[in-house]
Amino acid sequence: xxxxxxxxxxxxxxxxxxxxxxxxxxxxxxxxxxxxxxxxxxxxxxxxxxxxxxxxxxxxxxxxxxxxxxxxxxxxxxxxxxxxxxxxxxxxxxxxxxxxxxxxxxxxxxxxxxxxxxxxxxxxxxxxxxxxxxxxxxxxxxxxxxxxxxxxxxxxxxxxxxxxxxxxxxxxxxxxxxxxxxxxxxxxxxxxxxxxxxxxxxxxxxxxxxxxx
Ligand SMILES: [Zn+2]
Numbered sequence: 001x002x003x004x005x006x007x008x009x010x011x012x013x014x015x016x017x018x019x020x021x022x023x024x025x026x027x028x029x030x031x032x033x034x035x036x037x038x039x040x041x042x043x044x045x046x047x048x049x050x051x052x053x054x055x056x057x058x059x060x061x062x063x064x065x066x067x068x069x070x071x072x073x074x075x076x077x078x079x080x081x082x083x084x085x086x087x088x089x090x091x092x093x094x095x096x097x098x099x100x101x102x103x104x105x106x107x108x109x110x111x112x113x114x115x116x117x118x119x120x121x122x123x124x125x126x127x128x129x130x131x132x133x134x135x136x137x138x139x140x141x142x143x144x145x146x147x148x149x150x151x152x153x154x155x156x157x158x159x160x161x162x163x164x165x166x167x168x169x170x171x172x173x174x175x176x177x178x179x180x181x182x183x184x185x186x187x188x189x190x191x192x193x194x195x196x197x198x199x200x201x202x203x204x205x206x207x208x209x210x211x212x213x
Contacts, residue, residue, distance in 0.1 A: 058202025085173030
């Protein structure tokens, strides 16, 4: 049985947080009038801004929801060449000059990652592999189907839920996204074990089922 796990934010306050600024294509994409979904999708490079709170960068940083992932050089070295379904892209850092002044009431500056960036290399973990859940076998509940753009919206999985990847749509990759939950990144157990073995920081992995037989 090939178990799958979702890569998730640890919400660990010790680590620096970042916000995704872009880039999107097309940048003038219109939202669906009915469901509000956008036709634009994130393109490379990943552009981020660091948030105040910490200047300690974890092995994983989560600048968007759970779909965009920044990884350290150590993570890159442990995954690259051994696992498939992703590429590494550049991370571009911006900083609004006004937000440079963020400070505490005492006038002491809050820690944050400062630019120009002089820290270790960071990479956009760009997932290239997509597959489908077996909606029926997983018992997934469709919340609605947009009559205008025909997107299907499924109830988000809770932590314990067992979902089954349709094996006909999975091409053997180790890290992948799914059309049903495009904002989630999943991996197979070998990747989970590698992440745990290396004690990479600021990530948690929750089991979400398996690749169907
Ligand atoms: Zn729609």
